[in-house]
Amino acid sequence: MPRALPRRFFARDADIVARDLLGRILVHEAEGARMACRIVETEAYFGPAGCNPHLATRDDMPARLRARLLREGDPASHSYRGVTKRNEVMYGPPGRSYVYLIYGMHECLNVVTGPARDHEPQAVLLRAGEPVEGIDAMRARRPTARRPTDLASGPGRLTRAMGITRAQDRLDITRGALRFEEGRPVARVEATPRIGVVGAEDLRLRFVEKDSLFASALRAPAGSPRAR
């Protein structure tokens, strides 16, 4: 069995992990099935201003992005207004899951990231994947999906297809039934503004495999250009 991506993989800044997760294999073993998706779309979320001073010394981050995060933090992040019962896992060690309910009906899967020493509440949202194993089990959970490209092409669709719910919140994803396998990093990555985030459009923290047929964002927000 291939080994799971280790803790050190996740102990980096969210934008780095988000980009590096493209092409990796998300695996969930549940209800007698092994389901796997090759990740094609992610988003990075940082924390409030002032909690990530090490960003100042990063020379591989676009200057505009770095300045914005240092000065104002990431207002779109669940950790922007401090620790709560829901988001407290983001304040813990990297490599754990954060699953939350959105719009009363869809679950979103995140992975906690960040240099452990900094206690910075970061996460990466898993937004879309290409089904590669357990496709029948995924189809059974998403009977309205017509084609393989519809099965996991959105954060709510991905979790629904793979049987991931809040029961999988706060799990150690470096071992156990929910984990990543190494896969292969993708060559062509596009960075865009995050989907459904208002007020931080200048932060290009969504990462998608260029030209992937399995990505979400088939609908762009009204009045804005399509992001691919």
Add this chain to the structure above:
DNA sequence: CGTTGGATTGGCT
């Protein structure tokens, strides 16, 4: 305690 709205989706006009 009451209100508001969200890191979305699918169905209908």
Add this chain to the structure above:
DNA sequence: GCCAATCCAACGC
């Protein structure tokens, strides 16, 4: 293109 679904965290009083 428009909008309802459906829960509950977050916040104001």
